[in-house]
Amino acid sequence: MNSWISEVSKWLRRIAGARLILGGLAVLALVGAGLAFRPGAPQKATYTDLLRLAEAGQAARVEVHGDRVVVWQQAGQETAAIVGDEALRRELVSRFVAAGAPLEFQGVEAEGARSLAVVAPIALLGVFGLAALGMERRRRRSHFTEQKSAAGQAKVRFADVAGMDEVKQELTETVEFLQSPERFGRLGGRAPRGVLMTGEPGTGKTLLARAVATEAGVPFLSASGSSFQEVFVGIGASRVRSLFAQARKVAPCIVFIDEIDAVGRARGKQADSAAADHDQTLNQLLVEMDGFDHTTGIVVIASTNRADVLDPALLRPGRFDRQIVVPLPDLRGRAEILAVHARPIAIGDTVDLSCVARATPGFSGADLANLLNEAAILAAREGADQVEPAHIDRARDRVLMGLERKGVLIHEGERHATAVHEAGHVAVGLLAPNCDPVHKVSILPRGRALGVTQAMPERDRMMFRREDLEDRICMLMGGRAAEMAILGTMTAGAADDIQRAAGIARKMVGELGMSDLGPISIGGPESQPSQALVDRVDEAARALVEAQLARAVAIIESRRAEIDALVEALLARETLDAGEIVACFPREGAARLSAA
Numbered sequence: 001m002n003s004w005i006s007e008v009s010k011w012l013r014r015i016a017g018a019r020l021i022l023g024g025l026a027v028l029a030l031v032g033a034g035l036a037f038r039p040g041a042p043q044k045a046t047y048t049d050l051l052r053l054a055e056a057g058q059a060a061r062v063e064v065h066g067d068r069v070v071v072w073q074q075a076g077q078e079t080a081a082i083v084g085d086e087a088l089r090r091e092l093v094s095r096f097v098a099a100g101a102p103l104e105f106q107g108v109e110a111e112g113a114r115s116l117a118v119v120a121p122i123a124l125l126g127v128f129g130l131a132a133l134g135m136e137r138r139r140r141r142s143h144f145t146e147q148k149s150a151a152g153q154a155k156v157r158f159a160d161v162a163g164m165d166e167v168k169q170e171l172t173e174t175v176e177f178l179q180s181p182e183r184f185g186r187l188g189g190r191a192p193r194g195v196l197m198t199g200e201p202g203t204g205k206t207l208l209a210r211a212v213a214t215e216a217g218v219p220f221l222s223a224s225g226s227s228f229q230e231v232f233v234g235i236g237a238s239r240v241r242s243l244f245a246q247a248r249k250v251a252p253c254i255v256f257i258d259e260i261d262a263v264g265r266a267r268g269k270q271a272d273s274a275a276a277d278h279d280q281t282l283n284q285l286l287v288e289m290d291g292f293d294h295t296t297g298i299v300v301i302a303s304t305n306r307a308d309v310l311d312p313a314l315l316r317p318g319r320f321d322r323q324i325v326v327p328l329p330d331l332r333g334r335a336e337i338l339a340v341h342a343r344p345i346a347i348g349d350t351v352d353l354s355c356v357a358r359a360t361p362g363f364s365g366a367d368l369a370n371l372l373n374e375a376a377i378l379a380a381r382e383g384a385d386q387v388e389p390a391h392i393d394r395a396r397d398r399v400l401m402g403l404e405r406k407g408v409l410i411h412e413g414e415r416h417a418t419a420v421h422e423a424g425h426v427a428v429g430l431l432a433p434n435c436d437p438v439h440k441v442s443i444l445p446r447g448r449a450l451g452v453t454q455a456m457p458e459r460d461r462m463m464f465r466r467e468d469l470e471d472r473i474c475m476l477m478g479g480r481a482a483e484m485a486i487l488g489t490m491t492a493g494a495a496d497d498i499q500r501a502a503g504i505a506r507k508m509v510g511e512l513g514m515s516d517l518g519p520i521s522i523g524g525p526e527s528q529p530s531q532a533l534v535d536r537v538d539e540a541a542r543a544l545v546e547a548q549l550a551r552a553v554a555i556i557e558s559r560r561a562e563i564d565a566l567v568e569a570l571l572a573r574e575t576l577d578a579g580e581i582v583a584c585f586p587r588e589g590a591a592r593l594s595a596a
Contacts, residue, residue: 050081050092059101064093071096156210162340163333163365164204170324171195171208171301175216178252178297192321194289194300196260198307199326202366205303208326209256212301219253221246225262225304228281236263236281244288244298252297260302266311282311289319328364330460331357341369345376348386356392359439361457371395397440401454402447410445417483418443418451419570421493423563424482424556425453425475430585431555434471441566442575450493466514469504474548474555476501481552482563501548505541515540559585 053059053071061072069092070080083089158168177184177191184191197205213220223243228236247255257263267279289300302320304310314320329337334357342353360368372387374395379387398404410418422441429438439456446452455475461468480494513519517540522529529537556563566584569576576584 046081049079050083051095053079055095057101059096061102062093062096064089071101155214156207157214158211160340161204161207161211162336163329164208164326167197167208167324167326168211170322171212172215174299174301174322175212178216178218178254178299181252181297191297191299193298193318194302194320194322196307196315196320196323197301197303197326198323199305200328200364201305202364203326203328204365205305205326206258207365209258209301209303212254213256216254218297219250220256221250221253222256222258225257225259225264228263236277237284240281240284240288247298253299255298255300257300257302259304260314261304261306261309264302264304264310264314266309282314286311286313286319289314328362329368331361334360334363334368337365337368338372341372345372346386348388351387351389351392355389356396359396359456361460367399371399374398397446397454401442401452402449405445408445410450414450415443415571416567417487417491418493419567420482420486420563421479421491422451422453422570423566424478424480424486424552426478426566426581427559427563427585428475428478428481428552428555429453429455430581431559432471432474434465434468435475438578438581440575440577441570441581443570444574449496466508469508469514470544470548473501473504473545474552476504477545477549478552478556481549481556485553485556486560486563498545501545502541505544506537508544509540510537515544 050069050071053073059071059073063070067089068080068082069089070078072078083092158172161168174192174195181191197208199205209222213222221243228239243255247253263278263281263285265278265282267282300320307315307323315323335354338353338356347353356371360371363371371392372395375387375391378395379391382391384391422443426438426441429435436455436457438453440454441452443451476497477494479497480490483490483494507523508514509517509520511521511523513521517536520529520533520537521527522534522537562585566576566581569580569584573580
């Protein structure tokens with residue numbers, strides 16, 4: 001039943017675009033046929049024949065249209081003749097008047113109006129038909145745009161894309177394949193048919209595609225994965241066909257599909273019409289990518305941050321030959337990206353972008369652009385002429401910790417509890433050897449938090465050891481430990497800390513094998529662990545968090561005097577930087593603190 005409905009819907013979709021045009025043409029044909037072959041057409045006659053009709057008195061009615069005379073006889077027959085001579089025409093009219101026949105004159109304007117009345121509907125239908133044809137053609141191509149490198153005002157080149165030299169090298173080679181295929185084909189090689197860019201959001205995948213469009217010097221056709229989906233069955237496959245049909249016309253060219261996971265998701269076993277239409281669209285994409293001629297010069301570039309959900313048939317060599325990972329930028333890459341985004345901004349001479357890059361580990365290119373933009377907005381709001389380091393520091397705090405809510409009135413008891421909680425985080429962060437250095441602590445409400453402690457990594461971490469993750473859990477539980485050891489109670493402010501700590505512990509036990517249960521993995525999409533194993537993982541994760549909580553309590557009790565001093569300083573100044581924290585913990589010194 002579903003397949004029959006699908007076929008009927010497909011057939012209706014195929015004729016829907018043309019039915020208006022066909023209807024208009026049919027009406028035009030009927031009107032033309034009616035005008036050409038209408039019944040009772042007048043019989044042609046000579047001047048002499050009309051004189052005989054006048055003398056015999058057989059005329060029931062006479063019409064004169066300029067030099068054309070039409071006579072209706074008593075029997076209903078219509079006779080017409082052309083009388084060009086004006087004198088003869090007057091004589092003929094006199095004869096019919098004398099015979100008593102009703103006479104009617106039709107002027108040239110009336111005749112033209114009659115012709116216009118006949119032609120106007122035909123012309124109107126023609127205009128509607130052409131408009132419908134244009135709309136149909138635009139509808140078929142509305143899901144993708146064609147952009148040539150010579151067009152457009154703002155162009156993005158590879159020089160404008162910083163922090164990803166290896167990725168640019170891969171894409172530059174793809175561009176060279178299109179520009180000079182003989183260079184690589186002399187040894188029998190062929191250009192890659194597809195390049196898939198994967199990476200986290202904000203790393204610059206779409207920006208790279210725009211740079212490729214500028215550098216390639218060939219037509220660039222772009223579409224989004226969601227543009228192939230429609231409520232009508234079969235529209236997706238039709239749009240894939242039209243996209244690649246246009247690509248063949250303008251080849252060599254580049255076809256860019258953004259967020260391809262919307263159309264390239266792995267095919268399932270569902271029997272509903274939506275899944276069937278998705279599979280049909282994906283199948284058409286697979287055929288198009290592996291079906292066109294090798295010499296046509298069509299390269300497909302796609303981007304996604306969900307490569308794990310793509311269909312395996314789409315990822316095989318011959319379709320997407322190359323998979324390029326666009327990673328988060330490292331320290332050098334962040335510095336280059338900041339330099340690019342700082343060009344249109346009035347940056348002060350005291351701003352060191354390399355220091356900003358060190359203070360922003362884990363930031364993507366989009367995050368760095370947003371950071372400088374927020375700093376420029378803060379500087380403009382304060383009436384400053386340039387962006388200073390203080391503006392960038394405040395902008396980073398806003399991005400990482402949220403907007404300050406200075407107008408919130410907080411009870412003194414809650415302020416004290418918040419100060420104790422944050423002091424616990426700071427103490428554990430100082431004394432746990434593998435924690436990131438503490439950069440700032442504040443009890444000003446930001447976002448939904450009443451206080452924040454900011455730790456700044458000293459370097460980009462490519463992997464984490466077991467000791468690193470345990471110390472991170474210990475620091476997260478430092479706030480709850482301070483509440484228990486100093487306040488003798490517990491508050492709801494530790495809810496987010498507990499959630500994050502439990503998540504790290506569960507991942508350590510169930511995915512990374514960092515527990516007594518050994519190397520097990522229950523986090524994969526295809527894993528089907530038993531309930532007993534899941535219970536053991538939960539118990540091991542809970543024990544890990546409990547152990548780190550006890551460790552944090554011991555650290556708090558061993559530094560009670562320093563924590564009391566930090567709490568007093570927080571209540572007095574609300575926000576403390578690294579140097580002010582050092583003053584409260586003289587024994588630890590500045591070695592464990594960030595100088596940024």
